[in-house]
Amino acid sequence: MPYQDEGNAPEYPAGKKYIQMVNTSQQLGFSASGPARNRKAIMFCCDQNYLVFAAHAASQIADLHPQRDFDICICFDKRPVSVPDTLDHLNIRLCHVKTGDLFKGLRLDRGKSHDVYLRLALPLAFADDYDRILYLDSDIFIQGGDFSSLMDVDFAPHPIAAVRDNTQWRTPKRRPKQFKTLNLPAAPYFNAGVILMDVTRYNEQNLLDRCLTLGKEHADIMIRHDQNLYNSVLQGDWAELSPMWNWQFTWSSLLFAMQIEPHLVHFIGKTKPWKDPKGELSPRFAKAMQAFSERYFPDLDVLQAAGQPLAPDSAKMRKMLLKHFVSGARTQRYLNRFSDDLQVITSRSR
Incomplete structure (x- = not known):
């Protein structure tokens, strides 16, 4: 207490x-x-x-x-x-x-x-x-x-x-x-x-x-x-x-996150696990939050809008795949700046 x-x-x-x-x-x-x-x-x-x-x-x-x-x-x-x-x-x-x-x-x-x-x-x-x-x-x-x-x-x-x-x-x-x-x-x-x-x-x-x-x-x-x-x-x-400590989750970085497995996923923008009508996020996020809510906040209806996951042949999925293909090299260049998850880059070393 x-x-x-x-x-x-x-x-x-x-x-x-x-x-x-x-x-x-x-x-x-x-x-x-x-x-x-x-x-x-x-x-x-x-x-x-x-x-x-x-x-x-x-x-x-x-x-x-x-x-x-x-x-x-x-x-x-x-x-x-x-x-x-x-x-x-x-x-x-x-x-x-x-x-x-x-x-x-x-x-x-x-x-x-x-x-x-x-x-x-x-x-x-x-x-x-x-x-x-x-x-x-x-x-x-x-x-x-x-x-x-x-x-x-x-x-x-x-x-x-x-x-x-x-x-x-x-x-x-x-x-x-x-x-x-x-x-x-x-x-x-x-x-x-x-x-x-x-x-x-x-x-x-x-x-x-x-x-x-x-x-x-x-x-x-x-x-x-x-x-x-x-x-x-x-x-x-x-x-x-x-x-790794603030992976800002967007449709253009979703697939990279699956491979990198960041420590912390941050749902920036309007799409959240509990408000995902287009099914852009992995259902596992909403399922985990719903299970927690049902146990500790039973009076809440957490999932306000949860659509079906994106279909493999959907236009958004094709656009997502193309975005990942085009941006892969630049994303890797950014990630390569950090030798491990605890490396800190100061303004003196940028």
């Missing part, structure tokens, strides 16, 4: 008591279901709608690391989250990160809350608890990998390490659209679905404040959310991880 404070902690979802904490650096407050157990953590930021997917990924990581030396945290702010008691065996640290008006003035897509920016504040909020934070999106599927060793890799002097966005896998010099609108030169551009953060360097380099300043000054021309803030501020000042 979650840790319970002896004081007058307020009631949070599911009627559990949560210990009150405040970060001393800039008074970013938060409540948590227990104290930090280790000096590094894997963190998800989600609302109740995506909790089942974050919890599924957390359970996959926990299964890989039965004697783990890192915490697994699920964080939220404006939209509350309640983890069912049946998942107590995962020892998830549920954290309410209280950002107040920190993100006010940043652009938002319709239907979104400022919680989409929450990952920006994690190193500041948890400065007293963790030295390393591995942030993960919830729309992922874990297949393997030593996550503890990943969080120990050296990527100095950079504040973060991440995987290049798939738009630059085959065309590394492509200039992102956001860079064009901000009149910035081309630079390596990463996907923010997996970010390894060095807490001290992140805070010493004022990465949060720099992102907030840029985002509020140019809110009218910003695209998406914090991914473009990070990349526009850093302009290549980040360390590059192997795509």
Whole structure:
């Protein structure tokens, strides 16, 4: 069961008591279901709608690391989250990160809350608890990998390490659209679905404040959310991880993933295992998530739309095969940059 404070902690979802904490650096407050157990953590930021997917990924990581030396945290702010008691065996640290008006003035897509920016504040909020934070999106599927060793890799002097966005896998010099609108030169551009953060360097380099300043000054021309803030501020000042840790799953890379077997599959775009009307993804992803949901979230109907798998003679299958044939050499060239899954490429060696 979650840790319970002896004081007058307020009631949070599911009627559990949560210990009150405040970060001393800039008074970013938060409540948590227990104290930090280790000096590094894997963190998800989600609302109740995506909790089942974050919890599924957390359970996959926990299964890989039965004697783990890192915490697994699920964080939220404006939209509350309640983890069912049946998942107590995962020892998830549920954290309410209280950002107040920190993100006010940043652009938002319709239907979104400022919680989409929450990952920006994690190193500041948890400065007293963790030295390393591995942030993960919830729309992922874990297949393997030593996550503890990943969080120990050296990527100095950079504040973060991440995987290049798939738009630059085959065309590394492509200039992102956001860079064009901000009149910035081309630079390596990463996907923010997996970010390894060095807490001290992140805070010493004022990465949060720099992102907030840029985002509020140019809110009218910003695209998406914090991914473009990070990349526009850093302009290549980040360390590059192997795509094994963030294989961005698209129809044009699906077959390569079957051969490479990446540690982490990231379902970017609108097609997800639980929302795949055209049957573009392997059914195994949806089956695994559905089995998990039926066991721990029995009241949810996870599979919103699941079509039949692509037929071998379908137009989309033929297009997929042609795309793979044309891009194979450039994809291999990108993969060859990494001698193993824990190699880190810094800006000095690019």
